[in-house]
Amino acid sequence: MSSNYYIPDQSKFPILMSASMFTMLFGFAFVLNSIKGDSLSHISVVAAVLGLLAICSITFLWLRTVVVENIEGHTSAQLQKSFYIGMGWFIFSEVCFFAAFFGSLFYVRVLAVPWLGGEGDRGSSNLLWECFNAAWPLIQTPDPEQFPPMKNEVVDPWGIPFINTLLLVSSSFFIHWAEGAMHKGERQKMILWLVATLAFGFTFLAFQAYEYHHAWTELLLRLHSGIYGSTFYLLTGFHGMHVTLGAIMVSVVFLRTLSGHFSKENEFGFMAASWYWHFVDVVWIGLFIFVYVM
Amino acid sequence: MGEHHGPAKGITRWLYSTNHKDIGTLYLWLSLIMFFMGGVYAMCIRLELLQPGIQYFDPSLYNQFITLHGLIMVFGAVMPAFVGLANWMIPMMIGAPDMALPRMNNWSFWILPFAFSMLSLTTLMPGGGPNFGWTFYAPLSTTFAPPSTTFFIFAVHMMGASSIMGAINIIVTILNLRAPGMTLMKMPLFVWTWLITAFLLIAAMPILAGAVTMMLFDIHFGTSFFSAAGGGDPVLFQHVFWFFGHPEVYIIILPAFGVVSQIFPTFSRKPLFGYVSMVYATAAIAILSFIVWAHHMFLVGMPFVGEAFFMYATMLIAIPTGVKVFNWMTTMFKGAITFETPMLFAIGFLVLFTCGGFTGLMLAIGPADFQYHDSYFVVAHFHYVLVPGAIFSAMGATYYWLPKWTGNMYNETLGKVHFWLSFVSINVLFFPQHFLGLAGMPRRIPDYALAFADFNFLSSIGGFVYGASQLIFVYVVIQCIRGGTGKVSEKPWDGAVGLEWTLSSPPPYHSFSTPPDPKLIPDLH
Amino acid sequence: MNLFQNRSLSLPGFFLLLLLSPVTAFADMAMNMPVGVSTISREIYGLHMYILYIVCAIGVVVYGGILYTIIKYRKSNGQEPAHFTHSLKVELLWTAIPTVILIAIAIPATDTLRKIYDSSESDLDIMITGYQWKWKYEYVGEGVSFFSNLKTPLEQTEMGSTIEKNEAYLREVDNPLVIPSDKKVRFLITANDVIHAWWVPDFGVKKDAIPGFINETWVKVEKPGHYTGACAELCGRNHGYMPIEVIVKTPEDYQAWLDSKKQSNQKQAAAAQEAAKKEWTLEDLVAHGEEVYETNCAACHQGNGEGIPGVFPALKGSKIVTQDKKAHINIVLGGKNNMPSFKAMLNDVDIAAVITFERNSWGNNTGEMVSPADIAASK
């Protein structure tokens, strides 16, 4: 068993990856600080961009190495199992990341905003914000000068968000069927379902982009529109980023399928993308319910 | 491939490593360096507090010292120390060739030096480094923070990424790479505590990432998570932070529990008492740790039910922890005890950690915490659990396994001197802080009223002695690596059991290239 | 007693003292929680001692057990190790006993907690607002409010000061809070900038002051007296320099104080108006401005006007302070970034004086004078 567990040779990727992360974030931090008035030096922009490019290239090379090792037959069943367990826990950590934002949403909705509006245990806080009434979605903020209100109109959950829900949920089924096709060795069907998954995924992103535009320009819902805008954009924004990442993963899987990489015995790359896709789907359902509908 | 059976030559051995022992060594050295760095800040703190008045450091500098001291000790010294130990010992203890994902292992490590560079560089920036305490409460850390906070946030993101990957690796290794015959309930307790700690890490670190991300948006993009003017709440930050922060303190202490659970049986020459209850107690502590966070926030004005709930939940943790304490005592009971340095540190741990636990229980009593909170009583509590708790345990572990790692015996006399100096001075350092807190001295102040002068002076003296004693430790470690007091066999401690003692000292570069004979796996209960 | 204050004390001498310490040095030092002067503080103290005794008792058992074991069962005594590994009976026992102990602690704790939370039916409400780094006290419905600043002079607190300090060091304020005894006083606690915490140990009162929210707590002090406390939440550079002083008077004395406070407030307002009309000389303004500066500005911009690089801007040599008078007045009146607006905190004379002082100190030799009328005109 463990006697043939594959221990890779020395690798330059990890340290280069760490250095690139450092470069990117260091540059990016300077760029961010320039928003508040520090002067922006071009070197920091260059560092941020170079760092990002380096991260992308190293990720590509690193994953390619893993694929090549796989093709060379180093990926024993036990190693695959390591990958599976690892991926599972990685997704769990992502769930926890979203939990922080969902938790914040619940806290402000159930506790903080009502307190500010004069209800409950800390209701006397309303003395400081006498014109403020608690409501959700929070249109009028306690201090409208600092956090200018949005229009008195919210995104209709049964419009685009509902369509988006249908898109993501069905794409989750598509990738599941692609998996079934892979197990049966029906490559054509698998490719078809993957194309469908991707098509729906990208349509979702396009709708989401359209809706952001609408909310930002027409509803005047901004990041600085108070806590409603804050939670709305951070939750949907991070979700959108994860869908993008998932779509990239599925795209890679799609290309690899075209090159005939996956089989019943050797399917980790596919399964990882598939799990991830289901995960962003589940998060969306949470978003749909708690951000849009309720 | 694993064809090369020795390490690569030169510096690349360390830079590009995929070997669990080399990466473990890197972690351990990083941890030692960070301990000294955090220690230098601590010495500056104690120097300033030696006497009333401002002698050396401006208050704004002092605030940076406490912040960096706390952050570096927690994230730089203690956590890497135990990850280093995990890297070294877990594959050897469960009969695996290496960690499950060796390249990711190296990545987890190398992020850290970069993250700490980022953190340290903030001190050179205009406005200085982070000065809002290691708990960085908003809005002091958002609206009122120095510009370097952006860098601080990214440093925390990087540390988080490192911890999550490290934890995933450890879980995968334990779940998937155990040798045939090594069932879960035969795993050494150190492995068990790490399995549970890794779970805590994966659940808690993303929450911290979420907290600093919200900070980032509040600072730069006008969101109002932590600002009442926009409908948010500064207290929300504390809830999110402590939802991470409390599990974090058990992330620190659980591996320490694991270490002493290895040491006590060895030097008592008697199996660990209550192996199964130890496992369950560890799991119980981990689960409870997610429902007690607001005991750090008794004063923020929580509703009565919240206050009472968090008080009861916190008190419950004393029960599984008590089980552990009594099990360790009973492990020694009717044994044949010898007092080598690792055992001394383990006993020191038992005595002083329990003392810190007692004050923890006092803090858990909501109404009483109305007086204790943010006073030196809290500082005394957490140093008792962190320094003679986590640090003693990490140092005990080093003495315990150093002969295994290097093949040489360390200098026992110096080790004992190190222990006794540490044991005495740590009490001189931190015990008087209980009195200071009860008498009304708030924490995080660089200057104080005259009534607090005597105990502060005493505490500082203890601090200097404790700090200086740690130089002995460094000397002993280096001397041991260079040959120590002579070669040792594969099992330098006659009472030791476990797979790691079946390997040569120092062990081969790849631990178990072929799985060990299942008959070698001891039954622990 | 401050035995260790003496810098010339040698180290050996110190350790000798340490040995004797239990009987000498520490005999009269505060080392336990104060019993305090309110029902709540007494209850908390009782609870504290109760838990303390419990953990001490457990400590005796645990430490006694450890000591006995490591003395009796050492290998050098010729002990042979036993081989038992577990015993359900004792393990259940030491799960059950702590549970019982915890319940015995939780019951009185809950009781006290409930009392602390009952801030209803107060006789008097006081709104406390934390500022970086001072407290504002507002007697709700009485029209009386004032700021309370650290009174210890800068020469004592600044770096390297060798001036002899006294017991009031860092415990004295210019305007202490005054409350009546035997009355239920409710505090409405909030903050203006960052989180602070209002703590008076003798009252058993500590509560976070959170910007944008109001927390309630209360006290009923049993006997008149003079009590001190401090800010207990890290709130920036001068967190250590925002003490609390409370003077508790009998209800009659309190009423008298409140009345005179109201009168003197009126008088002060009248005097301020008078002063605003008066012809000020540059010297007078600078002299008055220096006082105002020390109390209100020095915490950030420092006594020497150099600020703290990157955190608090220097006034010495600053463009605004040496050139653009209009901008200078506007910043002081309106605030900027993390600097609060002083419009409502200081009167026209104070503002004019402090601006004049800043424009004529530390080498800022504008020679210019800003009169109270200029301030009134800029408002």
Ligand code: HEA
């Ligand atoms: C290793 C780290 C560690 C550990 C293990 C603990 C353990 C515990 N801690 Fe501590 N704590 C910290 C690190 C740690 N803590 C830190 C860093 C802070 C400050 C953070 C900051 O603000 O900066 C803090 C602060 C802190 C507070 C907040 C105080 C305040 O700010 O006002 C509280 C309050 O409840 C608390 C409680 C406890 C309790 C109940 C335990 C329990 O787990 C202890 C259990 C152990 C025992 C009780 C002893 C053994 C048991 C027996 C022998 C059985 C019988 C005993 C009884 C029945 C009593 N801790």
Ligand code: HEA
């Ligand atoms: C694991 C974590 C850990 C560890 C090991 C320590 C170790 C020490 N801590 Fe720390 N501490 C914290 C975690 C830790 N601390 C945290 C989280 C805080 C809260 C921060 C906050 O409020 O935000 C804190 C806060 C804190 C304070 C309170 C500051 C304040 O509130 O104003 C003090 C004050 O005495 C202190 C002291 C010390 C000392 C003297 C040590 C000593 O044990 C250190 C000993 C080590 C060395 C000294 C280094 C080695 C030796 C040398 C460098 C050689 C040279 C030395 C000499 C010749 C003397 N710590």
Ligand code: CUA
């Ligand atoms: Cu105000 Cu600390």
Ligand SMILES: [Cu+2]
């Ligand atoms: Cu805690």
